[in-house]
Amino acid sequence: MSQDFHPSLTITAVSGTADETSAVRVRQLRVVHAPRAGRWATATVGRSPLEIGRLGQTQSPLALDDKEVSRIHAIIEPEPGAAGAFRITDRGSRNGTFVNGAKVEQGRLEHGTVMRVGKTILLFLDHAVAGDVAGVAESPRLLGRSEVMRRLRADLAMVAPRSIPVLILGETGVGKELVAEEIHRQSGRSGAFIAVNCAALPEALAESELFGHVAGAFTGAKAKSDGLFGAAQGGTLFLDEIGECPPPIQAKLLRALAKGEVRPVGAAEPTTVDVRIVAATNRDLSAEIQADSFRSDLFARLSGWVQRIPPLRDRKEDILPLAAMFLARVAPSATISTNAAEALLLYHWPFNVRELEQVISAAGVRAAQGNRVRCEHLPDEVTRVLGPRATAKEPVANESEPLPAMPMVPRDAVPARDDLMAVLAYFAGNVAQVAEYFGKDRKQVYRWAERYQIDLDQVRKP
Numbered sequence: 001m002s003q004d005f006h007p008s009l010t011i012t013a014v015s016g017t018a019d020e021t022s023a024v025r026v027r028q029l030r031v032v033h034a035p036r037a038g039r040w041a042t043a044t045v046g047r048s049p050l051e052i053g054r055l056g057q058t059q060s061p062l063a064l065d066d067k068e069v070s071r072i073h074a075i076i077e078p079e080p081g082a083a084g085a086f087r088i089t090d091r092g093s094r095n096g097t098f099v100n101g102a103k104v105e106q107g108r109l110e111h112g113t114v115m116r117v118g119k120t121i122l123l124f125l126d127h128a129v130a131g132d133v134a135g136v137a138e139s140p141r142l143l144g145r146s147e148v149m150r151r152l153r154a155d156l157a158m159v160a161p162r163s164i165p166v167l168i169l170g171e172t173g174v175g176k177e178l179v180a181e182e183i184h185r186q187s188g189r190s191g192a193f194i195a196v197n198c199a200a201l202p203e204a205l206a207e208s209e210l211f212g213h214v215a216g217a218f219t220g221a222k223a224k225s226d227g228l229f230g231a232a233q234g235g236t237l238f239l240d241e242i243g244e245c246p247p248p249i250q251a252k253l254l255r256a257l258a259k260g261e262v263r264p265v266g267a268a269e270p271t272t273v274d275v276r277i278v279a280a281t282n283r284d285l286s287a288e289i290q291a292d293s294f295r296s297d298l299f300a301r302l303s304g305w306v307q308r309i310p311p312l313r314d315r316k317e318d319i320l321p322l323a324a325m326f327l328a329r330v331a332p333s334a335t336i337s338t339n340a341a342e343a344l345l346l347y348h349w350p351f352n353v354r355e356l357e358q359v360i361s362a363a364g365v366r367a368a369q370g371n372r373v374r375c376e377h378l379p380d381e382v383t384r385v386l387g388p389r390a391t392a393k394e395p396v397a398n399e400s401e402p403l404p405a406m407p408m409v410p411r412d413a414v415p416a417r418d419d420l421m422a423v424l425a426y427f428a429g430n431v432a433q434v435a436e437y438f439g440k441d442r443k444q445v446y447r448w449a450e451r452y453q454i455d456l457d458q459v460r461k462p
Contacts, residue, residue, distance in 0.1 A: 023128035027086065029062060029076060032320055033341040035119040036065045045086055045124075049077040052088075052117055068095050068118030079108065086124070088115060101346050101385045112316050114345045119338045121345065123317055130154070140416070141178045141185075143322065143408035146315035152179075152307070159305045160186035165257070167242075167302045168280035170309030173354030176280040177240060179309060183278055184236040191235025191275075196228050199244035206249045211256065213265035229262045229273050236276040242302065243283030243294060250295045257301040277302065312349040312356060319344055319356065321408045326357045327373065328422035330364035332459055333429075337374045337394050343383045411438055417452040421459070424449075429459040 027045040029052075043050060043061035051060040057071040064073075070093040079085040086109045090097040098116040099107035107113075111126040127147045142153055159166060160183045168176045177195060184193040201209055208218075212227030228237060239245075245253070256262050257277060261270040279302045288294035312319065320336070323344055327334055336344070340363075349355055363377040375383040375390045383390035409419040415438070427433040435442045449456055 023130040026125070026127060026129045028125045029115075030123050030125060030317060031062075031064070031120060032123050032317060032345070033119075033121040033336075033338060034064065034066065035068075035338070045076055047078060049075050051075055052122075062122075064118070064120050066118040066120045069120060070094050073097065073117045074115075076109070085109075093117070098342075101342070101387070112314070114316070114342065116338075116342055121338065121342055123345070125317065139182055140410055140413065140419070141182045142175070143325070143410075144315060144318040145321070145408065146317045148310040148315050149318060152309065155307060156182055156186065159183070159307070161188060162305075163276060164304035165277040165279070165302050166305045166307055167285075167299075168278065168307050168309065169285075170280070170282060171311050171350075171352055172282050173352035174309040174311060175353055176282075176309060177238065179307065180236070180238040180240075180278045180280060184238075184276070187236065187276060189235050189276060191233055192231060193236050193238065194228055194232040195238040195240055197240050198249065199241040201245070201249055203246050203248060206246075207252055208265045210249075210252065211262040211264050214267050218265065225264075227262070227264065229256065229275055230271075232273075232275045234274055236278055239277065239279040239302075241281060242279040243281035243285055243288055245294075247293075247295070250298050254295060254298045254301060257298070312352040316345055318408070319349075322353065322356055323360045324426065325408060325418070325422045326360040327364045328425045329418050330361050331368055331371065331373075332421045332425050334364055334367060334371050334373060334425075337372055339375050339386060339389060339392065339394055340373050340378060340383075343375060343378060343386055343390065346385045347382045415448065417454070420448055420452060421454065424454070424456070424459045429456055431456065 028042055029045055029050070030042040041061050041064075050062065051058045051072055052062045052064065052069070052074045053060060053072045054067075054069045055063045055065045057063070070091070072091050073093040074088050074090050074097045076086060076088050079087045087106055088097060088099060088104075088109060089106045090104065095118055096103045097107075098104070099109075100114055107115075109115075109124040109126075111124065113124040115122045115124065125147075129147055130151060139153060142149065142156075144150075156179065166180075166183060168179050170176050180195070181193060196209075208225065208227065210228050212225045212230050215222060215224050226233075239253070256273070259270070260274075261272045263270040285294055285299055289296045289299060320341055323336060323341075327336065344356075359379060359382060360373070363373045366377040367373045374394060375386065409415055409423050415423065420434075423434050423437055427437070431442050431445045435445045438445070446456075448454075
């Protein structure tokens, strides 16, 4: 029988002081994984002590429906003598309090601190919440409800319709090409989105690849080619891995960007081009310029708007919803155990969202028979932080075990098949709740399921 589920309850009363950008400093405790369906709390942390305890035993906003949580399990309070700092203190609980994977009697809280009490996992968030990003809709390419992702989407909404070049900076696997595609999608430009890996451009053929050539310009040039700039006419040219572009190619790009025109190999006259340039790199271009490995004048041309993408470890509140979405693609009704969820939150994710997707996809295949991802299904480097708890046996899933984390699926668009599967899995196949999530009639959900050939009986949990 499916269980009723209500989206995460946020306790209001935000405290803080607005700065010039109208951002408000907010400190919160947010439940991100819990053993029962119901309201997952978010409570503001302030000057008064905040109890964490069992439902019915405390009047705190963090009264948890978790049998393994003690009556008054722990308390959050300001740290004496340290302005703006907070700590968690275990109150003699039966099962202990864990901070960043270690059992503690007392621990200091910083932004992104992972806490576990019983089978409930919480995050401590200390961030500036900007009021001007509230109206920016979530994008299918840029999912995430963390404050940094909301800020990113707001920034892209500002710059995308303009013609200035954009330089995207971020670590490997954060989704730089997805950001470039989103910029093009919102730009309103009628031309194509063309992506090129600058590191893979053969130096001898780079000029022809980029700017095209006329027939007979060189041996093998039997027909005219417009090149990548020509293919992107009226659209966007995405220069990926621009930091690895060899110096001779940098010089050729600089002329095209400075003049707004290209000269195909073998042509007598240049051709004017209307191309929006978006570039990306995971390198430190300032250091590359100092080392004479990257041209400062090319950097000046590319960096009309510099957009940094946060690494996954800086937006931990997005990890479990992303994991649930990736898991739904390979095992629609599977869930993630408490130990596995804790490990996912504590792992460093050096290769970011790309690595998370690969890890969860493989884990979902390994866990298909038991329908539950456990630590044994995850790589050792992910679970190592839990120590002996990584190999501890967890109880067999039952109706009181956690539902998948809230899926990050846009509510105001027709869902793709994977997105619909993620929402169906989250609500255990309850069509009425899925319809409410999308703001549609139940008949529409049935029509989507029929279109995507989804067997709702297979999705529903007993």
